[in-house]
Amino acid sequence: MKKSFVCAAAGMLLTVCAPVQAQPGPTQEELNQAGSSTEWLLSNHDYAGVRFVDLKQITPANAGSLRPVCMFQGADLNRALNNPLVYRGVMYVTTLLSTVALDPATCKVKWRHDWKPKAKDGNSSIKNRGVAIKDGKLVRGTQDGYLFALDAETGKMLWEVKAADSEKFEALSINPLIYDDLVIIGPSGSEYGVKGWIGAFRLDSGQQVWKFNTIPDDGEPGAETWGSADSRLKGGGGIWTTPSLDTANGLIYVAVGNPAPDFFASQRPGANLYTNSMTVLDARTGKLKWTFQAVPHDTHDWDLPVTSPLFTANVGGRKRDVVTVGSKDGLLRLLDRETREVLYAVQVTTRTNIEVEPTEEGVYTCPGVAGGVEWSAPAYSPKLDLVVVPTVDWCGVFKRDEEPRFIAGQLFFGGSFNWDPVEKSRGWLTAVKASTGEVQWKYQSSQPMVAAVTATSGDVLFTGELTGDFLVLDARNGNVVYRFNGGGTIVGGVITYAVNRKQYVAVVSGMAAGFWQAQSGSMTVTVFALP
Amino acid sequence: MTTIKKEEPACVYRRKLRHARLAGWVPLVACLALHGSPSAAMADDGAGLYSEAQAGRGEALYQQYCSACHGARLQGNPAAPLTGEAFRARWEDRKHTLDDLFYIIRSLMPNNAPGSLAKAQYAEIVAYILKVNGYAAGGAELVPDASAMKAVTLQPH
Numbered sequence: 214m215k216k217s218f219v220c221a222a223a224g225m226l227l228t229v230c231a232p233v234q235a236q237p238g239p240t241q242e243e244l245n246q247a248g249s250s251t252e253w254l255l256s257n258h259d260y261a262g263v264r265f266v267d268l269k270q271i272t273p274a275n276a277g278s279l280r281p282v283c284m285f286q287g288a289d290l291n292r293a294l295n296n297p298l299v300y301r302g303v304m305y306v307t308t309l310l311s312t313v314a315l316d317p318a319t320c321k322v323k324w325r326h327d328w329k330p331k332a333k334d335g336n337s338s339i340k341n342r343g344v345a346i347k348d349g350k351l352v353r354g355t356q357d358g359y360l361f362a363l364d365a366e367t368g369k370m371l372w373e374v375k376a377a378d379s380e381k382f383e384a385l386s387i388n389p390l391i392y393d394d395l396v397i398i399g400p401s402g403s404e405y406g407v408k409g410w411i412g413a414f415r416l417d418s419g420q421q422v423w424k425f426n427t428i429p430d431d432g433e434p435g436a437e438t439w440g441s442a443d444s445r446l447k448g449g450g451g452i453w454t455t456p457s458l459d460t461a462n463g464l465i466y467v468a469v470g471n472p473a474p475d476f477f478a479s480q481r482p483g484a485n486l487y488t489n490s491m492t493v494l495d496a497r498t499g500k501l502k503w504t505f506q507a508v509p510h511d512t513h514d515w516d517l518p519v520t521s522p523l524f525t526a527n528v529g530g531r532k533r534d535v536v537t538v539g540s541k542d543g544l545l546r547l548l549d550r551e552t553r554e555v556l557y558a559v560q561v562t563t564r565t566n567i568e569v570e571p572t573e574e575g576v577y578t579c580p581g582v583a584g585g586v587e588w589s590a591p592a593y594s595p596k597l598d599l600v601v602v603p604t605v606d607w608c609g610v611f612k613r614d615e616e617p618r619f620i621a622g623q624l625f626f627g628g629s630f631n632w633d634p635v636e637k638s639r640g641w642l643t644a645v646k647a648s649t650g651e652v653q654w655k656y657q658s659s660q661p662m663v664a665a666v667t668a669t670s671g672d673v674l675f676t677g678e679l680t681g682d683f684l685v686l687d688a689r690n691g692n693v694v695y696r697f698n699g700g701g702t703i704v705g706g707v708i709t710y711a712v713n714r715k716q717y718v719a720v721v722s723g724m725a726a727g728f729w730q731a732q733s734g735s736m737t738v739t740v741f742a743l744p
Numbered sequence: 745m746t747t748i749k750k751e752e753p754a755c756v757y758r759r760k761l762r763h764a765r766l767a768g769w770v771p772l773v774a775c776l777a778l779h780g781s782p783s784a785a786m787a788d789d790g791a792g793l794y795s796e797a798q799a800g801r802g803e804a805l806y807q808q809y810c811s812a813c814h815g816a817r818l819q820g821n822p823a824a825p826l827t828g829e830a831f832r833a834r835w836e837d838r839k840h841t842l843d844d845l846f847y848i849i850r851s852l853m854p855n856n857a858p859g860s861l862a863k864a865q866y867a868e869i870v871a872y873i874l875k876v877n878g879y880a881a882g883g884a885e886l887v888p889d890a891s892a893m894k895a896v897t898l899q900p901h
Binding site: 290337339620621 | 812814821824833840847852855856860
């Protein structure tokens with residue numbers, strides 16, 4: 214535990230200072246203020262998911278002299294999707310099974326905890342996105358459906374609970390969200406035929422407090438949008454990304470995944486709530502406040518993975534509290550959180566045959582099965598009035614089967630997707646003027662862009678590419694001002710923070726799912742700084 | 745789905761099926777289930793689910809279309825392992841038939857071009873996966889016929 218000193222005046226000439234143990238943190242107040250932190254306290258930096266850090270040592274002018282200063286080797290060949298945290302001078306990273314505390318300036322390991330799976334993996338989409346931290350506790354999920362807490366100081370196990378049912382293909386992959394005494398998490402696995410939910414568990418014990426069914430049970434609102442009770446049993450609605458949180462109202466903005474079977478919909482007539490929906494819940498009770506469905510009755514696996522950043526801006530002539538909604542359908546929408554209206558929708562990738570359902574012969578459609586906007590949320594620079602979003606541009610042919618067939622533990626597509634050759638795929642980083650929805654600039658990548666994006670007051674953007682290139686861009690115009698290839702694909706966290714007032718950037722690289730056809734490496738965190 | 749009763753020895757059961765297209769290899773799995781190792785079953789039975797030549801063709805196809813994601817030795821990464829503990833847990837759980845495995849492969853693989861191979865080629869790849877996972881070869885080839893494959897339940901052996 215980090216020591217601090219309290220001093221007391223003991224007489225006229227003598228001041229007594231004694232070391233005391235600092236309270237384990239971060240406290241709720243520190244988390245509420247994470248947006249102004251120069252560390253990285255939550256998966257998207259802060260509850261609102263703004264991903265903007267007030268650090269300006271690295272600028273477009275000097276970024277060319279960045280260099281790697283240390284590397285942490287995770288020795289892991291699973292998908293490198295981790296979003297690291299940095300708190301009180303310690304970085305917390307995860308691999309599929311390990312949780313590691315390390316020095317964010319030297320990469321020296323402080324402790325490492327290895328999870329020994331107790332059940333079979335929920336599904337074949339093997340991944341872990343990272344931890345959440347509060348009150349000295351680190352909390353994370355596992356592929357076999359467990360949720361557990363470690364002592365952030367020592368890495369010792371505090372509690373573990375079987376929060377999800379891997380026999381029902383549920384896996385806990387997201388960074389949990391901690392708010393007050395609640396840990397909020399839900400299982401991924403839409404295309405494996407889960408019946409989705411999101412729930413809250415006590416931070417001090419793991420005991421469940423509430424559960425919201427993203428695929429309604431009989432009698433729950435939304436159940437009528439499925440045609441039959443049977444179609445809801447394996448209806449999908451998985452949770453792939455961490456919700457954003459509006460601390461002023463205690464509301465979470467949950468991104469709910471696609472319906473299943475993905476490409477075969479005649480057995481689930483209706484809108485299929487709450488799939489592909491931003492579902493707004495009371496964080497303390499799980500009670501539904503309102504919902505926005507981006508793609509009703511989806512037949513293309515076009516999840517809604519992004520419900521951040523939340524911010525306040527002048528849009529349409531007046532100041533509004535807004536939420537950014539990113540969807541695999543290839544649109545970036547801005548919604549007013551009060552009036553709930555869509556203020557604008559920006560096309561951020563190729564869109565063709567959007568409304569045409571797959572046939573047995575096949576329909577060429579864009580976006581393909583990979584979207585669109587994927588799991589990495591946009592960054593928002595209030596300084597430049599820009600929302601910057603990474604996207605996938607990769608079309609192909611959707612086919613539906615004659616009959617959908619469910620095979621336990623396997624993809625429940627009810628059809629297939631035939632990808633265009635990888636040479637025809639590409640990615641974009643698109644900067645949208647937040648107040649108007651106009652595209653300010655676009656950067657084109659030779660492959661889809663799915664890594665995290667971070668903005669700073671130094672007017673740079675940090676992100677990465679499937680090729681393994683770490684990129685620094687000038688946020689004002691999208692020009693690349695620094696590029697470094699670390700040998701492993703970049704599909705996870707890219708963060709910036711200060712240690713002893715010096716700015717660092719940490720980049721997670723390694724493996725991606727096979728279909729991306731990306732540059733493969735072992736999970737690595739590379740830390741960059743100016744000389 | 746064919747199920748084997750405990751009191752009915754597999755080799756007796758095989759005689760009952762002699763007329764069926766499956767004769768020769770459905771009972772093999774039954775023998776594996778009841779008597780243990782595939783080699784013991786082989787010695788007893790002399791028949792397998794696939795032929796060596798078929799698995800050989802399957803190996804070539806596997807290396808061409810599958811190994812980039814599933815590994816040269818089927819060990820997985822970045823896609824799921826097709827051998828070892830992961831394969832046993834996911835497929836040999838008495839809940840999956842050989843046709844389930846065949847269906848997933850022929851309908852979803854190779855991932856960048858699902859359904860692009862001939863059914864016979866998919867059967868060859870399945871034959872190779874069976875070989876790597878310790879299933880015995882025999883004289884007859886694995887026939888890409890759904891109803892036949894549905895009769896075979898994958899289980900620990």
